[in-house]
Structures are given as C-alpha cells and as structure tokens.
Amino acid sequence: MGEPVDYDAAWENYRTRRRLFFVVWIVGFVLAAFLNWLLLVLHMANKVTFLGIMAAWMISFIVTANGWSQFPCPRCGQQFFRRARGDAPAKSSCQGCALPFGHDPTK
Ligand SMILES: [Zn+2]
Numbered sequence: 001m002g003e004p005v006d007y008d009a010a011w012e013n014y015r016t017r018r019r020l021f022f023v024v025w026i027v028g029f030v031l032a033a034f035l036n037w038l039l040l041v042l043h044m045a046n047k048v049t050f051l052g053i054m055a056a057w058m059i060s061f062i063v064t065a066n067g068w069s070q071f072p073c074p075r076c077g078q079q080f081f082r083r084a085r086g087d088a089p090a091k092s093s094c095q096g097c098a099l100p101f102g103h104d105p106t107k
Contacts, residue, residue, distance in 0.1 A: 007104035010074035017071055021064040024057075032057040075099045 032053050039045040073080045078096030093100045 004106070005074050007074050007106060011102050011104075014071050014080075017064070017068045021061075021068045024060045024064045028057045028060055073097060073099055075105065 035053050036045065036050055039049055069079070069081050071080045072078065073094040073096055076094060076097040076099070078094065080094050080096075080101075099105070
C-alpha cells in the first residue's frame with residue numbers, strides 16, 4: 001500500500017471542517033442578522049446591502065458545507081459521507097470501505 005496514514009490527523013481535519021461549518025452556520029447567521037439589524041437601526045438598510053450580507057453568509061455556508069461533506073476517507077480516499085441511494089447524509093462509517101468514523105486501524 002501507499003504511505004502510512006495519520007488517522008489522528010485525518011479525524012482532526014474532519015473535526016475542523018465540521019466545526020468550521022457550524023461556526024459559519026450559527027455565528028454567521030447571528031452576525032448577518034446583527035448587521036441587518038444594525039443597518040436598520042442606523043437607517044442605512046436597503047435591499048442591496050441586505051441581499052449582499054445574506055449572500056455572503058449563504059456562500060460561506062455552502063463553501064464550508066461542501067468542505068465538510070467532501071471530507072475524504074483516510075483509508076480509501078473516497079468521499080466519506082457520500083450520499084448513496086437516498087441514505088441519510090451522515091453515516092458513522094465510510095461508504096467506500098466501511099471504516100468506522102474516528103477509528104484508527106493502525107492501533
Ligand atoms: Zn473509506
């Protein structure tokens with residue numbers, strides 16, 4: 001096989017992607033809502049800035065959601081959470097090689 005895989009680093013990478021997604025989703029939304037509220041209070045709100053703020057949040061959301069879902073399996077390199085045959089999107093094991101999530105086969 002190829003070079004040894006650092007599973008701990010790979011799962012940490014996964015957790016970073018997941019954390020980033022939730023931070024952008026929740027903190028990003030709060031921030032966007034706060035900015036819109038602030039502009040409203042300051043009488044600077046208009047459709048363009050509102051849409052701009054929401055678009056920025058949605059794009060960050062899509063980028064981080066994509067980064068999370070595209071996480072490659074540390075063992076087989078397949079997309080870990082590949083949607084297969086209408087299954088739930090989040091599985092606790094790899095759809096390609098059945099590696100359980102967070103598992104280190106070298107230990
Ligand atoms: Zn796999």
